[in-house]
Amino acid sequence: MEDEDVVSDFHAIGEKHTKADEHTDILVIGAGPAGLAAAITAAKAGAQVMLVDENPLGAGLIGMDVPLLFGNRWTAAVQNQGRMLEQVLTANPGLEEAFELGIDVRLGTYAWGAFTGGPNLRSLPEPVVGLADETRSWLVGFRRLIIATGARDLVYSFKGFETPGVVGALGLTSLIQTYAAFNGQRIVILGSGDLAIATAAMALDAGYDVAALVEVRDAPQADVSALVARGVAIVTGHAILEAEGNAEGVTAARLAPVAGGDAHSLACDTICLAIGAVPVIDIADVVGAKITRNQAGAFVPGSLPEGVSVVGDAAGLSPDALPADADAYRMDWMRALMTTGGQDVIACSCEEVSRRDLLDVQPPRYLAAPTDKHNSLAQLAEDGPVNQDQIKRLTRACMGPCQARRCREQVAMIMAIGADRPLSSIALAGYRAPVRPLPLGVLAAASETPGMVEGWNVWFGIRTQWVPYEDIGTEREIERAGRMAHF
Incomplete structure (x- = not known):
């Protein structure tokens, strides 16, 4: 058969996937x-290993509180990537052994997605991870993936x-210990x-003042x-009512008794949320892990795709790091904040959704x-289990650029309160790639193969989509699509 007689199969997806730019035996995130x-263990066993870490973060991500709650409390040093890199290497001496092996x-490199063969991805040439830095995005193929993404701050909002x-406890620790770029002095935790x-001991050891620890329960x-x-x-039986401040930042923490009474202010320039931490499971979720709740009430990866492992805090925080009644403790804080602060406090800052809106x-x-x-949530609960993805679509809570890092857990807690359901019954809202904000300039550098470009407008099998773009609105469209034509 002559080449000119060959007709392209528009249904075929061969060559439509971007191939990996690099390959490694074991990729550790x-x-x-x-x-x-x-x-290090894999390298000593003779494997080819790539280790990526998002630190040092770019100033843009820090400004968006990704991945931790940095709270605009950093010095101009975060703008100096050379200095930041030196600080990361100094704070993490284990990297020296990694280099020697x-x-x-890859520092300053973050994973925005991970994909293995599965539903809708069976034609993927190989398992890949999407990586990006400040200038470009690319794919790395792997034989085994180890996810060690750690934990992030558990965030509650209040007036101001x-x-x-x-800031969050992990964000504060990062600014002080990893970056040496904390722009504060007197802290209320x-x-x-x-x-x-x-967190308090770390700050004191670093030379900062810790004014108080505030606890909603009656005892530490x-x-x-x-x-x-x-x-x-140690201030017990009190909740944070407001972060008082001005354009330059916090000037005091206004505290209110949970049981009622007069509020008072405590001078500080930093308020640190150290109520809890949350395993970072976004990459595990998008790669296909089955997410479950552990006994401590945290969402953690359960069963995993072949060739994928999760280690460290991302697999579930150590029981020693959590109170025995973790769910009850978190809910005590949420109820106390709602009792003292009311329902008009913003719960989702990105989308301006208040507690009342939820x-x-x-x-x-x-x-x-x-x-x-x-x-109301109570009325919605009468029709079946309330679902965070459903509430996200109805209220836009958790749909902002921080990708719900500042509100996901407290939205679930407010849902549990409003629906009068246990927190454990509120399903986790799903994650989608990219799990990190990606600048358009980074994405713009991605190249398309000829196979991807060919027939770009007639993919997916919807009948009218099989009409080439240049044929829409012409007699040729009728020949191809019949009564489903656009005119």
């Missing part, structure tokens, strides 16, 4: 203790939450468990005697859409 240990270490100086105590949740001996006040299942106010006064 995350250079924390667990990721480093996995990479010949591990391909967006004032510069409201919310929480009194192990995370709060460790761990041994605070060492902090008391160092002059830290409870009444209303669209965000910036849409100026008609509201239905008969809606």
Whole structure:
């Protein structure tokens, strides 16, 4: 048969997938203790290993609180990537051994997606991870993937939450220990468990002042005697009512008794949320892991695709790092914040969704859409289990550029309160790639193969989509699509 007689099969998806730009035996995402240990062990066994870590972060991601709650409390040093890289290497001495073993270490590189063969991906040439840095995005093929993405801050909002100086415990630790770029001095810490105590001790050791630990329960949740001996006040039975401040940032934490009474202000320039931490499971979710809740109430990866492993905090925080009644403790904080602060506090900053909007299942106010006064989470729960993905579509909560890092958990807690359901019954909202914000300039550099470009407008098998773009609106469209033509 002559070449001119060959007719292209528009249904075929061969050559439509982008091939990997690089390949490695083992790809490890995350250079924390667990990721480093996995990479070093594999390298010593003779495997070809690539180790990627998003640190040092670009100033743009830090400004979006990705992946931690940095709260606009950093110095101009974060703009100097050379200095930031030196700080990361100094703070993580295990990287030196990784380099010596010949591990391909990529710093300042983040994973935005991971894909293996499965539903809708059976034609994928090989398992790949999408990586990006400040200038480009590319794909790396792998034989085994080890996810060691760690944990992120558990975030609650309150009046003045967006004032510069409201940070998370992990964000504060990163600014002080990893980057040496913390722009504050006097800190009020919310929480009194192990995370709060460790954060306070770290800040004191680094030369900062810790004014107080604030706890909504009537007693501290761990041994605070060492902090008391160092002059830290322990304020129990109180919740944060407001972050007082000005254009430059926080000036005081206004605290209110949970049981009622007069509020008072405590001078500080930083308010640190140290109530809890959350395993980072976004990559595990998009690669196809079955996500489950563990006994501590955290969503963690369960069964995994072949060739994929999850290690460290991403697999579930150590029981030692969580209170025995983790769900109840988190809900005590949420109820206390709603009791003292009311329902008009913004729960989702990106989309301007308030606690009341969630409870009444209303669209965000910036849409100026008609509201239905008969809606409520309680009414919705009568029709079946409330689902966070459903609420996301109805209210736009968790749909902003921070990708729900600042609101996912508290939205679930408000849903549980509004629907009068246990927190454990609220299903996790799904993740989608890209799991990191990707600048358009980074994506623009992606190249398309001739096979991808050919017939780009007639994919997917929808009948009218098989009409080439140049034929739409012509007699040729009728010949191809018949009565389903556009005219």
